[in-house]
Each structure stands twice: as C-alpha cells, then as structure tokens.
Amino acid sequence: MNRGPLIFLGIFFALAFSWTGVVLTNQIQYGSLTPFYDQGEGKTFPEQRSGLAERGRLVYQDLGCLYCHSQQVRRPGFGADTERGWGERQSVARDYVNDKRVYLGTMRTGPDLRNIGARQPSPDWHFLHLFDPQLTSPGSIMAPFGFLYEYRRIVGERSPKALKLPGDYAKRRSLDTPGYELVPTARAEALVAYLLSLKDTYEFPEAKPYVPKKSGGAK
Amino acid sequence: MPDAPSLASSLNPATPTDAVARAELSEIDASAKWPVIVFLLSGLAWLLVGTVFALISSIKLHTPEFLGDYEWLTFGRARTAHLNSVVYGWSTNVAFAVAFWLMARLSRARLRHGGLLIVAACFWNLGVTIGVIGILAGDSTSIEWLEIPPYATPLLFVAYALVGVWAVITFRFRKSEHIYVSQWYLLAALFWFPWLYSVAQIMLIFEPARGTVQALVNWWFAHNVLGLWFTPIGLAAAYYFIPKVLGKPIHSYYLSVLGFWSLAIFYNWAGVHHLIGGPVPAWVISAGIAASLMMVIPVVVTAINHHLTMVGSFSALRYSPTLRFVVFGAMNYTLVSLIGSTMAIRGVNETTHFTHFTVAHAHQGMYAFFTMVMFGSVYYILPRLLLKEWPSATLIRTHFWATAIGITLYWVGLSIGGWIQGTEMNNGGIAFIDVVQHTIPYLFMRSVSGIVITIGHVAFAVNVVWMLCARRPAGATVPTLFHPGPVLSTPTIR
Numbered sequence: 001m002n003r004g005p006l007i008f009l010g011i012f013f014a015l016a017f018s019w020t021g022v023v024l025t026n027q028i029q030y031g032s033l034t035p036f037y038d039q040g041e042g043k044t045f046p047e048q049r050s051g052l053a054e055r056g057r058l059v060y061q062d063l064g065c066l067y068c069h070s071q072q073v074r075r076p077g078f079g080a081d082t083e084r085g086w087g088e089r090q091s092v093a094r095d096y097v098n099d100k101r102v103y104l105g106t107m108r109t110g111p112d113l114r115n116i117g118a119r120q121p122s123p124d125w126h127f128l129h130l131f132d133p134q135l136t137s138p139g140s141i142m143a144p145f146g147f148l149y150e151y152r153r154i155v156g157e158r159s160p161k162a163l164k165l166p167g168d169y170a171k172r173r174s175l176d177t178p179g180y181e182l183v184p185t186a187r188a189e190a191l192v193a194y195l196l197s198l199k200d201t202y203e204f205p206e207a208k209p210y211v212p213k214k215s216g217g218a219k
Numbered sequence: 220m221p222d223a224p225s226l227a228s229s230l231n232p233a234t235p236t237d238a239v240a241r242a243e244l245s246e247i248d249a250s251a252k253w254p255v256i257v258f259l260l261s262g263l264a265w266l267l268v269g270t271v272f273a274l275i276s277s278i279k280l281h282t283p284e285f286l287g288d289y290e291w292l293t294f295g296r297a298r299t300a301h302l303n304s305v306v307y308g309w310s311t312n313v314a315f316a317v318a319f320w321l322m323a324r325l326s327r328a329r330l331r332h333g334g335l336l337i338v339a340a341c342f343w344n345l346g347v348t349i350g351v352i353g354i355l356a357g358d359s360t361s362i363e364w365l366e367i368p369p370y371a372t373p374l375l376f377v378a379y380a381l382v383g384v385w386a387v388i389t390f391r392f393r394k395s396e397h398i399y400v401s402q403w404y405l406l407a408a409l410f411w412f413p414w415l416y417s418v419a420q421i422m423l424i425f426e427p428a429r430g431t432v433q434a435l436v437n438w439w440f441a442h443n444v445l446g447l448w449f450t451p452i453g454l455a456a457a458y459y460f461i462p463k464v465l466g467k468p469i470h471s472y473y474l475s476v477l478g479f480w481s482l483a484i485f486y487n488w489a490g491v492h493h494l495i496g497g498p499v500p501a502w503v504i505s506a507g508i509a510a511s512l513m514m515v516i517p518v519v520v521t522a523i524n525h526h527l528t529m530v531g532s533f534s535a536l537r538y539s540p541t542l543r544f545v546v547f548g549a550m551n552y553t554l555v556s557l558i559g560s561t562m563a564i565r566g567v568n569e570t571t572h573f574t575h576f577t578v579a580h581a582h583q584g585m586y587a588f589f590t591m592v593m594f595g596s597v598y599y600i601l602p603r604l605l606l607k608e609w610p611s612a613t614l615i616r617t618h619f620w621a622t623a624i625g626i627t628l629y630w631v632g633l634s635i636g637g638w639i640q641g642t643e644m645n646n647g648g649i650a651f652i653d654v655v656q657h658t659i660p661y662l663f664m665r666s667v668s669g670i671v672i673t674i675g676h677v678a679f680a681v682n683v684v685w686m687l688c689a690r691r692p693a694g695a696t697v698p699t700l701f702h703p704g705p706v707l708s709t710p711t712i713r
Binding site for chain 1: 279281283284287288289290293294296298299357358359360361362390396398403406407410411414415418422423428429430432433434435436439447480483484487488490491496498499500503506507565569572573574575577578644645651652655656658659662
C-alpha cells in the first residue's frame with residue numbers, strides 16, 4: 001500500500017458508507033415523520049409542550065439530567081421497563097417528533113423519565129424531591145438541587161408554592177426560622193413543568209399499550 | 220544513493236544506524252520540537268484538570284451531598300466537564316502531538332512552519348477552555364460527546380483545519396517511498412474526524428434533524444470519535460513503538476493491511492449499538508450489531524500482529540517504560556474490543572445497556588488502551604525533543620503501577636457492579652431503590668481507584684516538569700530505564 005491517492009479514496013469511501021447508511025438513509029426514511037391526528041380524540045399527538053415546560057427542558061439540559069436518566073421505554077420482554085411501570089407501551093420514533101432535542105439517554109443510574117409526568121403527577125412531590133431527594137426517596141444517590149430554591153423572608157402572605165418540609169428535617173437543616181419560607185425559583189418551576197409534560201399516554205396505530213396475555217408462561 | 224528498500228527494511232520503522240540518517244532524524248525532531256511540546260504540555264494540564272473533575276463526580280455518585288450546594292459542580296455538569304477535559308483536552312492534544320511526531324518521523328520530512336501549529340494549539344485550547352467553562356456555567360448542549368456549547372466550536376474547527384492540513388502537507392513532502400501502516404491510520408484519523416464533527420454539529424445543533432434521527436447522528440458521531448479518531452491514533456502509535464523499541468519488524472505486513480481496512484469498513488457502523496431497544500428503525504440497529512460483531516476481525520488481526528511481535532521479547536518489558544505502557548495498552552485494546560463486540564449482542568445488551576458496565580467499558584477503551592499507549596509514546600518522544608533524559612525512573616515506575624492498577628481496579632469493580640445493576644434492573648420484582656443501593660459499594664470502589672490513578676498522574680506531571688527544568692547534560696546520555704543494563708538488539712530502547 002504505497003499509493004497515497006488510493007489509500008485516500010479507500011478512507012473516503014469507508015466513512016461515506018456509514019454516513020450514507022446510518023445518517024442519510026434514516027433521515028430520508030423517517031426524518032420528516034409527522035405527529036398523528038387521532039380522529040376519535042380530535043387531537044394531534046404528541047401534543048406540543050407549553051412555553052413553561054419548554055423552558056424547563058432547557059433547565060433539564062443545562063443540569064445534565066440525561067446522564068443519569070433515560071427517556072425511552074424498551075419493549076415488553078426486553079428488560080423490565082413496562083413491569084417497572086415506566087410506560088404502558090414501548091417508545092416509538094413518533095413520540096419524539098416535537099422534541100427539539102432528543103434526550104434518549106444511555107444511563108439509568110436513576111429510573112427512566114419518559115412517563116414521569118404520568119407516574120408522579122404531583123408538583124409538590126417533584127419540588128420536594130428536587131430540593132432533596134432524601135425527602136421523598138430515602139437512600140437515593142441523586143444530586144440535591146437546593147440552588148434551584150430560595151429561602152426568603154415572608155413578605156405579606158406565605159407563598160402558596162412554599163415547600164412543606166417535615167418539621168424535624170427543617171430543624172436539622174436550619175430551615176425553620178419563623179417568618180421565612182423556602183420557595184422554588186422560576187427555573188425549578190419550569191423544570192417541574194417539563195417533568196410533568198413527560199407522558200406518552202396516548203396511542204399510535206404503531207404503538208398500543210401492552211396487554212399481558214392472560215395465560216401462558218411467557219411474562 | 221538510496222537502495223530500493225528490501226521487504227524487511229520496509230516493514231520495519233527502526234532507525235537506520237548510519238550517521239547521516241541520524242542527523243536527518245535529529246533535524247526532523249528539532250523541527251517538530253515546539254509544536255509537539257506545546258500540544259503535550261497543554262494535554263498534560265488538561266489531564267490534571269480532568270482528573271479533578273473525575274474525582275468530584277465519582278464521589279458525588281456515592282455521596283450526593285458532597286459539594287451539593289454548588290450549581291457549577293452538580294453531577295451532570297462536573298461529569299460532563301470531566302468528559303470534555305479528558306477527551307478534547309487531554310486525549311486530543313496528546314493525539315495531535317504524537318500524530319505529528321510520528322508523521323514527521325515516518326515521512327522523514329521536516330515539519331514546515333511549526334509556528335502555525337502553535338497557533339492551532341492556542342485556538343484548540345482556547346476553544347476547549349471556553350467550552351468547559353460554558354458547560355460548568357450551564358451552557359452544555361446535553362448531546363453526549365458534543366456538549367461544548369456552539370459558541371466555542373468554531374475555534375475548535377479552525378484549530379483542527381490547521382492541524383489536518385499540516386499533517387497532510389508533511390505527508391506530501393515525505394521522502395520515504397514506503398507508507399508504513401501507522402501512516403495509514405494517521406491519515407485516515409485526521410481525515411475522518413472533521414467529517415464526523417461537522418456533520419454532527421450541523422445535524423444536531425445548527426440545523427437539528429427531527430426526532431430520534433438525532434440519536435442516530437449522535438451515536439454515529441460519538442462512537443466514531445473512539446473508533447475513527449482515538450483508536451487509529453492509538454494503533455498507529457502501537458504499530459510504531461512496539462517494533463521500534465524491540466528493534467524488529469512487525470509480525471505481518473498483510474495482517475496489518477487486513478486489520479486496517481476491516482476496521483475502516485466495520486467500525487463506523489458500530490455506534491448504533493448504543494440504541495439497542497430504542498425508538499429507531501430495527502434494521503439500522505441490526506446493521507450496527509452486525510458491524511460490531513464484524514469488528515472481531517480487525518481486532519483479532521491486530522492483536523495477532525502486536526502480540527506476535529512481542530513473542531520472544533517479553534523480557535524487554537522489564538526495562539522499557541515505553542514498551543510497558545504501550546503493550547499494556549495494546550493488550551487492553553484486544554480485550555476491550557472483544558468485550559465491546561459481545562456487549563452489542565442483543566441478549567447481552569439487554570443487561571449491560573443503561574448500567575455502569577458501559578461506563579467501565581468506556582474507561583477501559585479511553586484509558587487502559589488509548590491513554591496508556593499515549594503515556595508510553597510520551598516517554599519515548601519527549602527525551603528526543605528535549606535532548607534530555609527522564610529525571611526519575613522511580614516516578615515512571617510509580618506512574619505505571621498506579622495507573623495500571625488503578626484502571627484495572629476501576630474496570631473490574633465497575634463491570635461487576637454494572638452487571639449486578641443490569642440483572643437486578645431487569646427483574647421487576649426488585650425495587651428500583653434497592654438496585655441503586657446495591658451499586659454503591661462499587662461506586663465507592665471507583666473513587667478509590669480514581670485516587671490511585673491520580674497518584675500516577677501527579678508522578679507523571681512532576682517528572683515532566685522536572686525534566687523541562689533540568690539542565691541539559693553535556694555529551695551522550697543514557698535512556699532512563701526501569702532496570703539498568705539491558706542488552707537488546709538495538710541501542711534505541713527507551
């Protein structure tokens with residue numbers, strides 16, 4: 001192999017091969033996949049996110065949540081995703097067509113979040129959990145996000161959004177000063193709105209909820 | 220008059236022993252001196268920065284309240300700063316340094332206008348610095364391996380263009396008729412990387428593709444950074460230094476041709492195995508799995524070539540720091556690649572996907588293989604550029620054992636932990652919090668191994684700085700070896 005140009009051509013076509021196959025072909029195959037209009041419901045799925053949730057997506061992105069949480073449900077029988085209640089059905093490509101950036105993720109240090117909005121619909125739970133995961137999930141190794149909250153003097157009335165911390169916890173963390181309250185910042189609110197928007201609880205012709213067989217050994 | 224190269228001489232990159240050739244080599248080394256040193260030193264600085272972020276993120280994963288109040292150092296950012304410092308800071312800088320030196324040496328051509336390369340180094344490091352600060356400040360793109368915010372990437376692109384063009388120019392001015400296997404790998408790597416990087420930037424950040432096509436582009440890029448950028452540079456160095464230090468030709472020319480082209484064809488499809496079970500077309504996943512399995516061919520072929528070259532010369536590992544690091548790396552290349560092919564099989568991937576097993580695997584590839592080969596290369600190159608010897612064999616020994624033991628502990632521990640995590644996660648009867656709790660001992664072990672590796676890095680850094688500051692001795696010098704007085708076939712051992 002002493003001919004430079006020939007080596008170069010080989011090198012060029014080697015990468016051109018996978019670029020065509022993995023990138024171009026898929027872009028042509030389903031790069032213009034559209035949302036699905038459900039005539040029964042009179043709505044288009046997946047639905048657009050609210051502006052607040054869209055801002056929350058950016059918080060999710062800047063804090064690097066995807067390094068511990070995936071957003072994809074594997075098919076029943078491949079892993080235990082549906083058994084764990086992470087989704088009623090497997091995720092399909094159409095679920096993601098409205099996501100400006102796709103956070104499929106490759107790690108499950110924590111649980112999958114593709115349907116966290118359906119699984120854990122309470123904003124209060126999320127606010128407590130993000131402030132200190134030990135409050136809601138003792139033994140968790142998730143990072144606390146105290147910096148998304150503000151401990152401030154109550155002006156006028158107590159904010160309806162103020163966190164209701166357990167008494168002994170507030171005391172231990174010195175968060176029980178009378179006249180003070182712990183409130184989520186705008187970023188925390190946006191992030192929770194985004195988490196609550198994560199729910200693929202609709203059907204596509206190509207993706208229906210998994211119904212386990214009544215009899216038979218296969219799980 | 221140059222003779223037509225005999226088959227044996229064209230297979231062997233060993234230094235000709237006559238004085239004219241030696242003078243030529245020292246002229247080439249002198250021309251490469253400053254660019255290579257600048258890349259090496261900036262790489263070293265990033266290695267230390269990356270190590271600090273590594274320790275912070277590792278500790279956070281078993282003790283989450285550690286530095287928990289600092290938004291800049293929250294796990295998702297510290298971990299990402301670690302990845303980008305070691306991948307684009309340390310690994311790419313040292314890859315540039317080693318690639319340039321190898322290219323100049325193998326082409327027997329002086330590096331022209333090295334000053335421009337120093338400009339490229341400044342651009343590159345400025346880009347990475349802005350990128351890492353941007354990530355810590357919250358501007359990460361959260362696209363794996365492409366987290367550097369878009370305002371820093373043009374700097375990287377300018378730097379890369381200069382580097383790539385300069386390597387090709389050096390190659391064009393080659394005096395040697397034969398193109399050695401290392402040069403194929405270097406040329407290919409230097410050409411592939413900008414293609415991958417620009418396609419990924421365009422299709423993910425500037426004009427994003429819709430839906431999960433993004434994930435395909437992401438993993439086509441991210442796996443190919445390993446497969447088509449770091450792996451070829453690591454293999455180029457191993458192909459050069461093993462025969463060079465031993466003073467004997469590589470085992471088989473034909474195997475090296477087969478190894479190169481099979482890697483070129485199969486590796487670049489393999490990245491899709493990161494999406495097994497995911498919402499992308501099944502055919503492309505199957506193709507990715509097939510390519511991952513086909514990777515056994517280049518890996519076994521390269522393993523035969525490297526390891527059979529070593530056969531009969533294992534005693535040299537007792538003496539030569541370069542050889543010890545490079546051979547450790549080459550062995551891990553074989554191991555990590557075969558494990559990687561296995562992990563692509565659907566039944567295995569069902570367990571290993573989404574677990575620390577993959578993290579262990581990535582570190583075995585980037586560290587136990589690539590970084591160790593680069594350490595070995597630096598031990599060979601730097602004395603030839605500075606015309607000084609390494610000040611301390613003890614520090615080299617510390618460096619080797621700390622990093623070798625540290626990364627082995629890391630890999631073994633986290634692989635076991637990851638496998639347990641995967642099997643438990645796939646058992647719906649075990650509560651998720653229990654799965655998490657059962658990984659903690661292994662995560663703790665990772666922090667311990669991280670501290671051991673850090674000791675090695677400090678020893679390395681001290682030795683490099685000491686060497687730079689030491690006064691150059693008069694007359695001929697003797698290479699710094701682990702044990703004095705080996706008698707090998709050539710005097711070039713280092």
